Amino acid sequence: MRCAVIGGGLLGLQLARKLLAKGHQVHIFEASPFVGGLSAPRDYGSFVHDRFYHVILPQDLETLALIDELGLSDRLRWSKARTGYSYNKRIHPMNGILDYLFFPALGFFQKLRLGLGLRKVRGIQDPGALYDQSAKDWLTELFGPQIYQRFWAPLLRAKFGAYADKVAAVFLHATMQRLLAARSGLAEKDSFGHLQGGYAILFRALTQDLESKGASIHLSTPIQAIQEDPSPGCNLTSHGPLGLQTQTFDQVYFTGPTETALSLAQGKARLHAQETLNAHPSGGTYLGVLCAHLVLKKSLSPYYILNLDEPDVDLTGVIEFSNLCDREAELAGNHLVFLPRYLPSDDPSFAKSDDELLPGFLTQAQKLFPSLQDKDIVSMGLERAPRVQPLPIAGNPPTQDELPKGSFRRPFQILNTSLLACATLNNNEVLGLCKKSAALFPSP
Ligand SMILES: Cc1cc2nc3c(=O)[nH]c(=O)nc-3n(C[C@H](O)[C@H](O)[C@H](O)COP(=O)(O)OP(=O)(O)OC[C@H]3O[C@@H](n4cnc5c(N)ncnc54)[C@H](O)[C@@H]3O)c2cc1C
Known part of the structure; x- marks a missing residue:
């Protein structure tokens, strides 16, 4: 045919x-x-890499099989991916039980409840049933209103913006499962993979x-x-x-x-x-993304992902891709940082020019990293994709x-x-x- x-x-x-x-x-x-x-790739001037940040998790068996089929397994690199959490303009590591115990935004009993709630999430057998409930209601039920407000609400706001109260629990469950599986490690614990060269x-x-x-x-x-x-x-x-x-x-x-x-x-x-x-x-209902990137002479933090609980910072997170890869081999010795901002696909910002948008992204980054100056920046640019993530809305399965x-x-x-x-x-x-x-x- x-x-x-x-x-x-x-x-x-x-x-x-x-x-x-x-x-x-x-x-x-x-x-x-x-x-x-x-x-797809992007030309960053002195190197070419993905236009958006991409990692492969150890449980991504279909992706790994395709890489193998195409004879590219020797280009696969695994690295420890460290996660940070920015709260009150201080960055806290979030990579293991000790980091978690010292995390200042939650009290001891709240941490205990968070840990127990996450165990429950792992045990959920029928995620389809979570279509009817909003992520907000589900998380409040699982973790209690205080932990929801203190820990989950800022993350939902950063990721879903206007949809934070409407997104279905099924989506958050899938995200948590994916990250928890990476952490429990079918391969090396907390290892994220990528293809050398993207x-x-x-x-x-x-x-x-x-x-x-x-x-x-x-x-x-x-x-x-x-x-x-x-x-x-x-x-x-x-x-x-x-x-x-x-x-x-x-x-x-x-x-x-x-x-x-x-x-x-x-x-x-x-x-x-x-x-x-x-x-x-x-x-x-699509979420889109405006994603600025900074090619830098210096590193901003040791973390691959920096989650944000900073009400005055208008970013979904900070992804320092260079913390995962061999900078000399892949990034011409530079540091590469992505500043994504997820937005509804009809947000008027998508119609603005790069010149209108980029200074705003830099200001947001400088709120988190006040030592970042113009002299540290080799180049900056922006990728936009108004339709990235089809979003399940609660009650609309x-x-x-x-x-x-x-x-x-x-x-x-x-x-x-x-x-x-x-x-x-x-x-x-x-x-x-x-x-x-x-x-x-x-x-x-
Ligand atoms: C910021 C960001 C981070 C991500 N991180 C990861 C990650 O870490 N790991 C991971 O596995 N995935 C990640 N992804 C997701 C990954 O990029 C997607 O899973 C994947 O690109 C989806 O592929 P697709 O072919 O379904 O859609 P797309 O990549 O959107 O491709 C659709 C294609 O259709 C074309 N098209 C549309 N309309 C027409 C038309 N009328 N005529 C001709 N062509 C048309 C478009 O131009 C486009 O090329 C990330 C995505 C983003 C945006």
Whole structure:
């Protein structure tokens, strides 16, 4: 069959590999001039690395398997990832029982209750049931109102902003499970992995693999219309380097946001997009991210992640990626710090220019690190992605399973991260979704 995949992020490229393995012909359409989507690389001047920070956790077995399949295991690096917590403008380590016991924001009994609550979280068997409750109510119930206010509320505000009171408990549970699993360690405790050189090397290998197997990758070619009538088949109108073109495919897989599909699709395809949105409503509420980066001559802290409980600092956290990697080999000797700010996808800040936004990010960083001066900065820049995380909202659960039963029979199919019901957004989940989807591809 002649298949099209819309979107050249990890999901689209891996789906394409699975379709090829089944014997289908594959065309991939990517709107940007490069593949990789949210995991794509960026040129920082003296080095190239991921546009956003990415780590691989020891339990990310799908990601590790793909790295191995592509012959990149020798580029995998594991490092101890230290976590800090900034409270009252003092940074406290949060890496083990002793740090926890000395953490000043909570009293002894509160710490005990926090520890017991976290044990309960590990034991939850049916996370789907947490769709009906807000994270706020769930955490208050588990840990009590004082610990909620003191410890969890600032973290929820920093991560979810306007959605802090609405986000479903299922999402927070998934985030906690992911981090707790990394800490209990299937591999080395608290080890975070990354590819030396970033995801760029994985996308290079994926592209070579796809092209060697006959896939066509059309870059700078956004799909502008999806038309399922008259069936069978699906017409795609693209606007690429060759101008406007309409082609017919037997099957089309769309990996971008469902609302984008809804805006492009007509006829039966539009109906399917609307049904997908109704069945997986997290696709209607996205968190986006504005993420500044600082290339620095000096380190800001020894922590990879710095969580923030600082009401006057408008950042989700501070990620010092250079604390995980070999700076000489990967960052031309520099330090690389990310300053993410998660926002609702319709926040007006997304329309502002880098020049308007960057000074604000620097001011926030200087509130945390007053010794940071202009002379320490080699360069700074900004990445923006208004649609990153489909957000489950309490009381609005999915009404269908992740994937249909049987096989993908219809010519137009939406396969994106909004289908991941009880998971956080990460590449391991994306690859897991591809694997499950492959079992549903029809025979050629
Ligand atoms: C700040 C940040 C930190 C992260 N950290 C981690 C981490 O530590 N570990 C981890 O595993 N994951 C992490 N992730 C998540 C990871 O980046 C995602 O899991 C992954 O990129 C999702 O891939 P995707 O293909 O589903 O979507 P995307 O990467 O969003 O790709 C979708 C693609 O579709 C294209 N597209 C959309 N519409 C059209 C159209 N009409 N025509 C053609 N093309 C179109 C887009 O241009 C895009 O390239 C992080 C993400 C962010 C933003």
